[in-house]
Amino acid sequence: MSKKIIHRANTRGHAYHGWLDSHHTFSFAGYYNPERMNFGVLRVLNDDIVAPGMGFGAHPHDNMEIISIPISGELAHQDSSGNKKVIRTNDVQIMSAGSGLTHSEFNNSxxxxxxxxxIWVFPKEHNIEPRYEQKTFNPEDRQNKLQVVVSPVKDAESIWINQDAWFTLGTLKSGFAEDYKLRKTGNGVYAFVIDGEVELDGEKLNKRDGIGIYDTESISIKASSDAELLLMEIPMN
Structure with a gap:
């Protein structure tokens, strides 16, 4: 019997700083909830809206896999490894902070x-050389199917993560139904509904709801409306 934990959109932590409107699924910055520290190696899931021309100044990270997925708009990235990029809708970015680096993120508009x-994920190996990767994914390849965007497999189809984790995105039509089969024993899945209504393992979820499911080999997915879905399969320990 699978185990589940549901985080409704309106139960997330919230911080509003004028230039930044941020919702935190897990404890972050001024939001602390001892029951919401992480789900397996998934440590942070922040839903950030940044005002035009504003952003996060240079700040340090180490030993964390940091993934950014734009939902709308453009994000400008710069880091101490010399990367200077703009991340747009349909792009996915990953930064392996490894032994340490600094970076900044600003609204490009x-x-x-x-x-x-x-999204922050605890790494598999510590103190690796910091690395950066981003890729533009064809949105047609996730129309009514699940598109792998992050994986531990170094190939041309997804971006590499220093962890036994797979991230998939789906743009699903109402009525879509499929089972997601976990790729590694001992992993769980944290699902985040970007938009629409989805039923996961029999649980009804709405926009910005999240659910963690573990101790299972597969998860049933059914779109109750047109929907955008992010699945994060990650080790539970």
Missing amino acids: ETDKVNFLQ
């Missing part, structure tokens, strides 16, 4: 907000 998911 002076007129429009940017909304992006920032």
Whole structure:
């Protein structure tokens, strides 16, 4: 029997700083909930909206896999390894902070907000050389199917993560139904509904709801409406 934990959108931590409107699924910065520290090696899931021209100044990270997924708008990235990039809708970015680096993130637009998911995953190997990767994914390849965007397999189809983790995105039509089979024993899945309504393992979820499911080999997915879904399969310890 699978085990589940549900995090409704309206139970997330919330921080509003004028230039930043951020919702935290797990404890982060000023939001602390001892029952919501992580799900397996998934440590942070932030849903950030940044005002035009604003952003996060240079700050350090180490030994964390940091994934950014823009939902709308453009994010400008710069780091101490010399990377200077713009991340747009349909892009996925990963930064293995490894032995340590500093980076900054700013809204690349002076007129429009940017909304992006920032996700932190504890790494498999510590103190690796910091690395950066981003890739543009064809949105047609996730129409009514699950598109792998992050994986531990070094290939051309996804971006590599220093962890036994797989991230998939789906743009699903109402009525879509499929079983997601976990790729590694001992992993769990944290699902985040970007938009629409989805039923996962029989649980009804709405926009920005999240659910963690573990002790299972597969998860049933059914789209109750047109929906956007992010699945994060990650080790539970």
